[in-house]
Amino acid sequence: MIIDTELFAAPLQGFTDCVWREAHAMTFGDIDAYVAPFMRVEHGEPRRRDLADIDPEHCRHHTVIPQILACRPLDAVLMAERLKALRYSRVDINLGCPFKPIALKGINGQGCGMLRHPEAVRQLFTALAAVDGMSYSVKMRLGWDDASQWRDILPLMELLRPTHITVHPRIGLQQYGGELLTEQFGALLAASPYPINYNGDLTELQHIDDTLRRFPKLAGVMIGRGLVAHPHMLCPDRADRLLDFHQMLFDGYRERLTGGDHQLLRRMQALWEYFLPDAGHRLRKAIKKANSLAHYEQASQDCITDYISKI
Numbered sequence: 154m155i156i157d158t159e160l161f162a163a164p165l166q167g168f169t170d171c172v173w174r175e176a177h178a179m180t181f182g183d184i185d186a187y188v189a190p191f192m193r194v195e196h197g198e199p200r201r202r203d204l205a206d207i208d209p210e211h212c213r214h215h216t217v218i219p220q221i222l223a224c225r226p227l228d229a230v231l232m233a234e235r236l237k238a239l240r241y242s243r244v245d246i247n248l249g250c251p252f253k254p255i256a257l258k259g260i261n262g263q264g265c266g267m268l269r270h271p272e273a274v275r276q277l278f279t280a281l282a283a284v285d286g287m288s289y290s291v292k293m294r295l296g297w298d299d300a301s302q303w304r305d306i307l308p309l310m311e312l313l314r315p316t317h318i319t320v321h322p323r324i325g326l327q328q329y330g331g332e333l334l335t336e337q338f339g340a341l342l343a344a345s346p347y348p349i350n351y352n353g354d355l356t357e358l359q360h361i362d363d364t365l366r367r368f369p370k371l372a373g374v375m376i377g378r379g380l381v382a383h384p385h386m387l388c389p390d391r392a393d394r395l396l397d398f399h400q401m402l403f404d405g406y407r408e409r410l411t412g413g414d415h416q417l418l419r420r421m422q423a424l425w426e427y428f429l430p431d432a433g434h435r436l437r438k439a440i441k442k443a444n445s446l447a448h449y450e451q452a453s454q455d456c457i458t459d460y461i462s463k464i
């Protein structure tokens with residue numbers, strides 16, 4: 154099946170860091186751009202590890218779009234300026250994070266929580282638009298507690314003139330489950346003068362094809378959990394590269410993490426929260442129970458080899 158649209162990899166904090174993105178791009182490719190997990194300001198400065206994740210040195214084999222968590226205009230501008238200094242000319246703005254400690258932070262919320270505070274969004278966009286030489290995209294949901302809240306946000310896009318808007322057709326209160334509100338999504342798509350990308354529950358090539366047929370006006374799609382679960386999702390005939398992909402992650406984390414074997418083991422085990430959910434149950438269990446790197450390496454190799462042999 155040939156998919157003729159722009160393909161974006163979604164940011165998943167804790168999963169799609171630069172090691173994962175590099176390994177994915179080098180092993181499977183097919184992604185036009187990877188959006189990095191959001192960066193934020195802490196104690197008046199962008200967090201060092203967020204900056205390290207999008208350091209061009211660590212992103213040599215993939216196109217990355219840094220993302221900032223929508224917040225106070227001053228902090229947002231600080232991040233945009235810092236990204237400009239790293240020679241980035243586009244930034245994605247997070248208006249979608251539904252995690253309550255973030256979404257409900259402060260008077261105006263952050264991420265998805267801001268969608269019910271259009272005035273705060275106006276101030277944020279106005280401040281960012283004044284940063285010279287930076288273009289923006291926005292990643293958002295339909296609303297925080299009401300799926301029509303986007304109607305007050307869309308007109309504000311004029312301030313920013315985004316290259317595109319990625320929409321997850323849920324509201325914040327739904328978190329990452331429950332019904333996809335495709336009718337409201339269709340209304341947003343029809344009303345938007347800006348290119349719209351669809352993001353939500355695309356876990357097979359067929360889902361992408363179906364979505365593009367249902368919404369022909371789409372500019373692209375973004376894939377999150379589906380790609381972490383099955384990194385070969387866009388090229389099923391390359392599933393035999395999963396072992397190489399996994400090895401690249403292992404080597405990449407061994408190089409980057411400074412906390413020794415234990416930290417590396419925990420990092421690799423965390424991957425399996427989403428990775429290959431349909432691999433053999435007993436083999437997956439052995440990975441979770443591994444208490445040394447040697448056990449982990451054997452168990453993961455057995456599991457991936459068995460998985461490949463059965464597809």
Ligand SMILES: Cc1cc2nc3c(=O)[nH]c(=O)nc-3n(C[C@H](O)[C@H](O)[C@H](O)COP(=O)(O)O)c2cc1C
Binds near residue numbers: 191249353355378
């Ligand atoms: C563990 C986890 C971490 C996420 N981190 C981010 C993030 O940093 N920035 C963001 O915009 N979205 C984040 N998301 C949302 C995803 O990018 C995506 O919008 C969501 O998972 C829906 O797409 P999917 O159904 O293809 O996974 C995260 C989602 C999950 C499950």
